[in-house]
Amino acid sequence: MNSSQYVLKMEKISKSFPGVKALDKVSINIRPGTVHALMGENGAGKSTLMKCAFGLYHPDSGEISMNGEVVSFINTRNAMDHGIAMIHQELHPIKTRNVMENIWVGRIPYQKIAGIHWVNEKKMYTDTKALFEELGIDINPRQMVGELSVSSCQLLEIARAVSYNAKVIIMDEPTSSLTETEAELLFKIIRKLVAKQVAIIYISHKIEEILEISDEVTIMRDGHLVGCWPVEELNMEQIVNKMVGREMTQRFPECQHVPGKKHLEISHLTSADEHSFKDVSFDLRKGEILGVGGLVGAQRTELMESIFGLRPIASGTISIDGEQVHINSPQDAIKNGMALLTEERRASGIVPMLSVMENIVISNQTANPKQYKKGLFLNEKKRKEDAEKYVTSLSIKTPGIKTQIVNLSGGNQQKALLGRWMLLEPDILILDEPTRGIDVGAKYEIYCLMEEMAQEGKCVIMISSEMPELMGMADRILVMCEGHLSGILEKDDISDEKIMYLASTYDAGKEKKG
Amino acid sequence: MKTKQFDIKKFLMNYALYVIMILMIIVIACISPKFLSLRVLRDILMQSSTRILVALGCMFIIVCGSADLSGGRVVGLAAVVAGSFAQQAAYYNKFWPGVGELPIIVPILIGVTVGGLFGVVSGFTVAKLKVPAFLATLGTQMIAYGVNCLYFNKAPNNSQPLGGYTESFSKLGTGSILGIPYLVIIALGMGVVIWLFQTKTCLGKQIFAVGGNPEAAKVSGINVFKTLMITFTVAGALYGLAGCLEAARTGSASSSYGLSYELDAIASCIVGGCSAGGGVGSVPGVIIGVLVFNVINYGLTFIGLSSYWQYVVKGAIIIIAVALDVRKYANKN
Numbered sequence: 001m002n003s004s005q006y007v008l009k010m011e012k013i014s015k016s017f018p019g020v021k022a023l024d025k026v027s028i029n030i031r032p033g034t035v036h037a038l039m040g041e042n043g044a045g046k047s048t049l050m051k052c053a054f055g056l057y058h059p060d061s062g063e064i065s066m067n068g069e070v071v072s073f074i075n076t077r078n079a080m081d082h083g084i085a086m087i088h089q090e091l092h093p094i095k096t097r098n099v100m101e102n103i104w105v106g107r108i109p110y111q112k113i114a115g116i117h118w119v120n121e122k123k124m125y126t127d128t129k130a131l132f133e134e135l136g137i138d139i140n141p142r143q144m145v146g147e148l149s150v151s152s153c154q155l156l157e158i159a160r161a162v163s164y165n166a167k168v169i170i171m172d173e174p175t176s177s178l179t180e181t182e183a184e185l186l187f188k189i190i191r192k193l194v195a196k197q198v199a200i201i202y203i204s205h206k207i208e209e210i211l212e213i214s215d216e217v218t219i220m221r222d223g224h225l226v227g228c229w230p231v232e233e234l235n236m237e238q239i240v241n242k243m244v245g246r247e248m249t250q251r252f253p254e255c256q257h258v259p260g261k262k263h264l265e266i267s268h269l270t271s272a273d274e275h276s277f278k279d280v281s282f283d284l285r286k287g288e289i290l291g292v293g294g295l296v297g298a299q300r301t302e303l304m305e306s307i308f309g310l311r312p313i314a315s316g317t318i319s320i321d322g323e324q325v326h327i328n329s330p331q332d333a334i335k336n337g338m339a340l341l342t343e344e345r346r347a348s349g350i351v352p353m354l355s356v357m358e359n360i361v362i363s364n365q366t367a368n369p370k371q372y373k374k375g376l377f378l379n380e381k382k383r384k385e386d387a388e389k390y391v392t393s394l395s396i397k398t399p400g401i402k403t404q405i406v407n408l409s410g411g412n413q414q415k416a417l418l419g420r421w422m423l424l425e426p427d428i429l430i431l432d433e434p435t436r437g438i439d440v441g442a443k444y445e446i447y448c449l450m451e452e453m454a455q456e457g458k459c460v461i462m463i464s465s466e467m468p469e470l471m472g473m474a475d476r477i478l479v480m481c482e483g484h485l486s487g488i489l490e491k492d493d494i495s496d497e498k499i500m501y502l503a504s505t506y507d508a509g510k511e512k513k514g
Numbered sequence: 515m516k517t518k519q520f521d522i523k524k525f526l527m528n529y530a531l532y533v534i535m536i537l538m539i540i541v542i543a544c545i546s547p548k549f550l551s552l553r554v555l556r557d558i559l560m561q562s563s564t565r566i567l568v569a570l571g572c573m574f575i576i577v578c579g580s581a582d583l584s585g586g587r588v589v590g591l592a593a594v595v596a597g598s599f600a601q602q603a604a605y606y607n608k609f610w611p612g613v614g615e616l617p618i619i620v621p622i623l624i625g626v627t628v629g630g631l632f633g634v635v636s637g638f639t640v641a642k643l644k645v646p647a648f649l650a651t652l653g654t655q656m657i658a659y660g661v662n663c664l665y666f667n668k669a670p671n672n673s674q675p676l677g678g679y680t681e682s683f684s685k686l687g688t689g690s691i692l693g694i695p696y697l698v699i700i701a702l703g704m705g706v707v708i709w710l711f712q713t714k715t716c717l718g719k720q721i722f723a724v725g726g727n728p729e730a731a732k733v734s735g736i737n738v739f740k741t742l743m744i745t746f747t748v749a750g751a752l753y754g755l756a757g758c759l760e761a762a763r764t765g766s767a768s769s770s771y772g773l774s775y776e777l778d779a780i781a782s783c784i785v786g787g788c789s790a791g792g793g794v795g796s797v798p799g800v801i802i803g804v805l806v807f808n809v810i811n812y813g814l815t816f817i818g819l820s821s822y823w824q825y826v827v828k829g830a831i832i833i834i835a836v837a838l839d840v841r842k843y844a845n846k847n
Contacts, residue, residue, distance in 0.1 A: 331735050
């Protein structure tokens with residue numbers, strides 16, 4: 001076999017981050033003119049592998065070659081020059097400029113008159129028009145990008161990739177925010193590209209899509225390669241088994257908590273933002289773990305942040321122990337015994353330059369200043385004791401409580417943030433993607449903590465995009481889709497398929513309302 | 515060998531400005547040995563005193579992750595307003611002819627209140643109206659200057675420099691105890707009070723948290739609006755106090771007082787280790803930052819160099835300080 005039959009060949013790629021081995025000798029071979037699906041659970045290493053291909057990360061070891069020639073990308077520009085393009089899940093277009101400028105940014109066509117490079121507006125327009133016609137995209141090149149829908153932005157990104165003469169286009173969950181018709185259009189364009197011998201690496205969680213569009217499937221798990229198969233040899237069940245197929249015995253603590261009486265009741269909650277969640281009702285018992293599932297854009301985070309007083313509510317009520325409470329700010333929520341571990345640890349969790357101690361005591365110290373008063377000043381001893389208590393009990397790995405929290409690993413930062421909330425002794429603990437981006441060991445410790453809290457009779461809500469985590473930890477699973485509550489699954493009723501079904505359709509919710 | 519080099523780099527990163535300052539003192543002292551005298555030290559401290567108060571106010575705001583350009587003009591306004599209430603009863607050009615001689619506390623309270631009020635306005639504009647601090651305080655800076663000119667131009671004063679202060683008010687600016695000027699005692703005293711407030715109280719810690727990560731602070735139950743309001747008000751009050759002392763120190767006041775003090779204050783904060791990104795800053799650092807600039811000011815004049823050189827040197831120091839600051843914190847993120 002001649003190796004140059006592959007347009008892109010990645011061999012035995014390894015990549016480690018502090019505390020995590022993200023990729024362990026993973027190989028993948030891409031043929032020109034095919035759609036190659038890359039699958040695996042969150043954290044399997046798909047994105048890391050693709051970022052290595054795109055020059056965003058440098059592999060610790062391994063070899064990347066294109067058309068038989070070994071390459072090493074120092075940055076993304078370098079990768080693009082070699083014909084690799086990547087369309088990220090989160091798009092970052094320049095919203096204040098028009099479509100064609102976004103496509104040609106960095107290489108805008110020009111005319112040289114009197115030694116000055118003048119923008120060649122006309123050429124830019126005709127080039128864009130030609131490009132769009134070739135792909136069957138119907139967007140006005142002069143339109144402001146800020147006015148475009150998410151799907152149009154995605155098409156724009158694809159057009160941009162094609163304009164670079166990309167030989168390999170990596171698409172990271174391109175349909176996660178598209179409707180079915182929009183996805184159909186995307187598939188049409190993908191087929192056109194494939195006919196032109198472009199290779200597509202397609203990352204997705206949607207198995208039906210993969211079966212429809214792809215030629216080959218590579219599956220990864222925990223940073224390892226599971227294998228690569230032609231799509232004809234696979235069916236849905238096999239894919240799921242290959243993705244999940246690890247020992248589940250040690251991943252979750254034994255479930256010993258027993259849900260008690262009803263504690264929190266949310267009824268007909270509607271966001272003040274009309275694009276966000278509508279008419280969501282659910283309740284929560286003491287000592288219960290409620291999982292919240294759904295796809296990106298399901299508005300789960302928005303719902304929980306609204307309950308916690310971070311976002312305004314248009315209508316609906318929140319009751320605790322049968323009594324309605326009014327929550328307009330996190331202060332109100334904390335007074336009512338709530339705590340929220342936010343999704344974005346860096347953006348809204350840690351205060352990076354402050355010490356581990358300051359980060360742990362900050363909430364309790366603000367909510368209950370009397371506990372920390374010593375005359376006019378703060379009681380340093382109490383602060384130290386509190387911080388040390390959680391550093392020990394949560395086994396946070398840190399040189400000391402005075403260390404800046406930013407120097408800790410992700411998992412340990414997360415545990416410190418959990419300590420922050422546990423110090424408040426909340427009755428309702430809301431965790432938004434609590435195990436995202438942290439290694440398996442720390443995950444297990446966080447699960448144990450949740451189990452412990454539930455055993456103490458506290459309510460735990462966990463938003464998660466990781467199916468096994470939801471199924472392994474939750475007593476019930478609430479599933480949302482596009483701002484609607486599409487269903488709540490009881491323990492005996494929980495399955496992959498049902499969650500997936502509810503996450504991708506809110507018919508169930510519609511029926512209830514109708 | 516490699517680790518040793520790394521240490522030097524780190525050392526320079528953290529202490530480059532102190533090294534530069536000590537080198538400058540050595541150079542100045544070599545050219546003119548008289549520079550190392552108690553009298554010079556006393557002069558430098560005197561000149562630094564009001565600047566320290568402005569810089570401390572500024573520090574609060576920078577630590578809180580915000581910015582304030584209004585400081586200098588608020589100092590000027592407070593100086594004129596306080597001065598206008600501190601005149602002797604018999605002074606020929608009295609600002610408020612009907613008002614008799616007032617106890618010293620009155621002009622000081624008025625000056626501090628005026629400063630505090632401007633802090634409230636800036637704080638509200640930033641925290642509630644969400645105007646970027648840079649622009650909000652550019653606005654309050656102009657308003658403060660306009661109000662000052664209008665007030666200063668009021669008949670019968672008609673924009674003549676104030677003078678004829680009461681004995682106690684003048685003494686505040688020029689007197690000393692055991693050879694230490696009152697001004698220095700007040701500035702360093704406020705430094706201690708603020709240091710205690712910042713490091714030993716709950717509110718002080720909240721200011722750090724808001725500056726370090728406002729989103730996280732909000733989620734943690736900190737009232738970000740309240741924290742910003744308090745920060746700006748305290749800073750304004752400090753500018754007000756600085757204005758009173760500036761009037762007392764110079765024995766006069768006019769609407770041009772305080773010009774560009776805010777820029778010196780911001781520069782002192784950055785040189786003194788405050789992070790331009792917020793969440794980091796300490797009182798001792800800021801005081802040293804102010805001293806660095808005043809040593810340069812005084813020293814260059816002392817050795818007979820044109821005072822215009824000050825600007826060149828100061829500008830260079832600010833750039834070096836921020837370039838180092840960016841690297842110091844960038845490494846950790």
